[in-house]
Amino acid sequence: MTDTTTLRTQEQTTEAEQTTEADEKTACPECGGRLETDTEHGEVVCGDCGLVVEEDSIDRGPEWRAFDSNERDNKSRVGAPTTKMMHDKGLSTNIGWQDKDAYGNSLSSRQRQKMQRLRTWNERFRTRDSKERNLKQALGEIDRMSSALGLPENVRETASVIYRRALAENLLPGRSIEGVATASVYAAARQAGVPRSLDELSVVSRVDRMELTRTYRYIVRELNLEIAPADPESYIPRFASDLDLSDEVERRARDLVEDGREAGLLSGKSPVGLAAASVYAAALLCNEKVTQSEVSEVASISEVTIRNRYKELLEAAEVIAA
DNA sequence: ATGGTTTTTACTGCGTC
């Protein structure tokens, strides 16, 4: 049965080919029009009236129709399924753990050892490869965010070191590359004494604040990063320059923070709020005009907080002066 | 989970330009 079918198909194919060759000569039995061969659907059809002269040779086409290449890819069931969950789309090699060959027979001990070595190396290459890609993407992100925030070169380097450590300690699974990269930048900026607030980070990052703080806490804990609470003074120069204020204001602001520190009202308060308030208060003292809303804008802190802090700061400064 | 602290949001009244 199989044989005859094959034979017949072959014959028909040959015939079809012949027909193709003799296309011009062979006329349609119905209308006398020209015959055309549709190899994809295994038919010989009359070009004029559409009469199918021959069919059932072999349909080489898929049973579905696609109208563009994208659809073709989607509908095709040929090839391994791919997944976006894995960096290599699941296309990498896996070596089975059973010591059996393709027929299910056990392997000789020599072969077994060989396969074991292959498994080891395959795994090594695969993970190394995945980490390389991961790192490459992360470093790109770190670079992008750093320049968006105007952070100096050394911060970028620190950030990538932190990221590499996180990667080496397998802290990535379950967390997004972007999240860890952002957290690394945040940590690096703070370590370098040029802190950016979480708000500023989340503006340039693709992850939201929640995830950022979670991830940040996590990597600080896991990597035992020693990060002192941000010093309000480290924000002052940036705020002052963003507001086009003089060095005098900047100096006064530092003094105010210093007095506040002595008065012990810094602990528990957000450093950003303190810095913003000190800059505002200092500008007031120096008769340089800034509004609370302007300060709150550049510091991304609420005006209420600025009011509360700067009252406290001024009080503390008076007490100390007296 | 909870409670205490800080920050934010939203709204109001006052004085000034």
Added chain:
DNA sequence: GACGCGGTAAAAACCAT
């Protein structure tokens, strides 16, 4: 009348437990 500022209450966020 818009603006800057000050204040308040309640909601939300944060943090240590």
